[in-house]
Amino acid sequence: MPMHESLQRTVAGNSSLVQELLPLALYSAMAVALVGILLLAAWWLGEKRQSAVKSSPYESGIRATGTARLAYPVPFYLIAIFFIVFDVEAVFIFVWAVAWDTLGMPGIIQITVFIMVLLLGLCWIWKKGGLDWGPSRAREKAPLRRPDDGFMQMTQTVATERGLHGGE
Amino acid sequence: MISADIWASMPLIIIAAGIIFVLLLGAFVPGRHGTITGVILLLASALWTLRTPPLPVAPLLGIAFTPFARFFILLFSLTALITLLLSHDYNKRRGIHGEEYPATVLFATFGMVVLATSANLLNLFLGLEGLTFAFYILTAIDRNSPDSTEAGLKYLLQGAVSAALIAFGIALLYAGVGTLEINAAMKSVASGGKTVPVAYAGWGFLLMGLAFKVSLVPAHLWTPDVYQGAPTPVVAFLSTGSKAAGFAALLLLLPAMGSGISMLHTPLCCLSLFSMVLGNLAALRQQNLKRMLAYSSIAQMGYLTLALLTGIREGFAAVILYVVIYTAMNLSAFGAISSLTGENRLEDVEDFRGVGFSRPLQGGVLALSMFALAGIPPTAGFIGKFAIFAAALKGNELPLAVIGIITALISVYYYLRVVALLYMQPADGEKLSNQATVSEMIALCATSAVILLLGVYPGPLLELIDSILR
């Protein structure tokens, strides 16, 4: 491979070292210079007066209220966690797939067992309601608390139960 | 994949298929049949192990169905079985529902069995991590108690660090010797060579990680918190199964090194010394019984390490003997506590005042296990401690053995304090303890019988251990 050869020559020969590294040095210098010029220009051309309005996130836009660190509904986390687990198991399927012809029948049997176990796990999650978006089965079966007064409060209760208002 | 491979891995297959079966059964047919299914499956795997002769290594799977593996599969299956019996009614009382519990207990057993059969460092690591993962979940499974979740998080964070240490240790070992086969790797570590210093560095990391798993002193910080917070049957399983698995891992690695064990002599000495001294001294000032037993188990692990570091055959035999006895002792101690726990959580030592009169069976089992843990004859605890100190003296570890005997004498105080509270003072019916149910009675009677039987008649077990080390 040419790249390996050139690298080996770099390590071996001292005389050619400067010659080999010159493009790298030039490139680094150019990159640093470009970034430096851009930063300098922004500082030089930019407005220097500071005020409360100027430092707000959306200048002359809608004023932001509350904190940006909202608690997301829990189903997002659940789905993300399931995704991590099932996604990474694909590693083993890829490993089998690149050598499936040499592995032959035993390989096919083993990967089938592996995928079956994963599928049964998915079945279990599905059956237990882990993939449901909204209130869990247990909560749906429980008698719904109906507030006495007003439509507004009822929608709020439903929204809370569906996990739309923050973490709970 | 030849039939011998399947034959050798049959206990694994039984338990693995059982986990999936228990999970799916629980999801499709609601009810509490996880326990009975789990018991049947564990009995099946134990019976299969008993009926099948040892087989040579299955190279494709990296597992070996050796006499050593057979012995430990049997031990782990029976420990898990007792745990399931203990937890069935405890879970009902404490409101822990679902098929996840028995399935996770089975998964922990699966990890232990993989570890015991491993002939390969990869399998060893996966088994160890598999069982620790299951214990993270089991520790945090009681969702009605904030302590349980907190204990689970503490265990997980420290356990993940120890997993990283073990993995890094194995990585350095592999970089040093170039193989993951346990026997070949350990032989080339012991033989010495150009890259072996790297392998020794790896052993250092590995030892630190394993010290965490069996809670030896510099790495013991998680133990009291987890013992206090986790559901009591889980603690019974954690303090026996996972510790036995940790020592099974050490017994797979260390004897294969031959004389190379002398390089690890100093670190093992430190671990053993600090565990014996600190564990026993810290246990003296505990008011919570579960915390006290946590520190006591740290001390017991110190005794085990003392026998291990001698590097002689008698030492390894003493380790296996004491692991079996320790399993029976701790299962009955925590079993009695969990069976006494009903609506009220009995936690403080003072809560057990007079329980020996109001609840004769559980109080008696608790007292017996305290006698055994203190090492008083004719219980099995005496035989185990005797074997350990005899092996230590034979292996020329006189100073450590003397310190061990002194700390063991100190420990008698805090064990017998519990017995004194159980029997010496009259019962005041303030805290109502729970009546034992049938499954709990079976489990408690079985472990107590093992303690007494091994105490008066240890001969057959000693012969068996002698034959598996050959």
Place this chain on the structure above:
Amino acid sequence: MIVPLTHLLILSTLIFTMGIFCLIAWRKNIIMMLIGIEIMLNAVILAFVGGAAYWGSADGQVFALFIIAMTSAEVSLALALVVYLHRRKKSVDSDDFSTLRE
């Protein structure tokens, strides 16, 4: 192999140490502790791949793959616990979880 094994091992040891320092320095935040553990495990993977390249055997690479899978399981378990604890206490500060003590 172009890069000597020693260099790889030194690099992975450095990364491993950085992971430990991340763990110690950010002891207050559980998420940062998990990131530190992740860094440690990545150093392990690097050491395994380096060893596999040096000895010319696939064992180390297989181990690296299994560590990736194990890490994902561990992280998902830890995150599930963190989400559950966060709902209870509205915090990921490890000092808030200290009811279990002497």
